[in-house]
Amino acid sequence: MNNNIEHYTEAAELLKVLAHPVRLCMVNGLLEKGECNVSFMQACLKTPQSTVSQHIQKLKASGIIEGRRDGLEIYYRIKDKRVAELLKLLV
Template identity: 55%
Template structure:
């Protein structure tokens, strides 16, 4: 690999983040959470019109990659995007 002076580990982290966001459903979830704020899986199910199990699988990948955070309220789990780097990246992607 040509050395451009970048930290290889940091480049790998950026590449992993981009891979996580590269799926259309995950990108839609993240964009929706940024726009609407905190949501639970039931709210996302209504908006996305797809099975809750599918949404939950994508949320698990997003959470593992530190793209979304979750907070429990009683029996429900609410998700949000608090990662400023992710917010800036998604905002850049969706600029007109």
């Protein structure tokens, strides 16, 4: 049993970031597709671009996703591999 409170704090923070339906959907979509840009996510989610961007910022800040620039577009993908295992259990 791991009694290291930092370990649990990190896990709790990861769960907090994922605890939103739109972010769960975005992360699941990235896991299925590999990577995509904001326009694709916006069309899939039928959500305003500003809303998608706000969720992307939360996911990036927590280290769950990362972006790759290609010209004017940024393509996002999963950075934290623990997320894939977690979503397999949830979705």
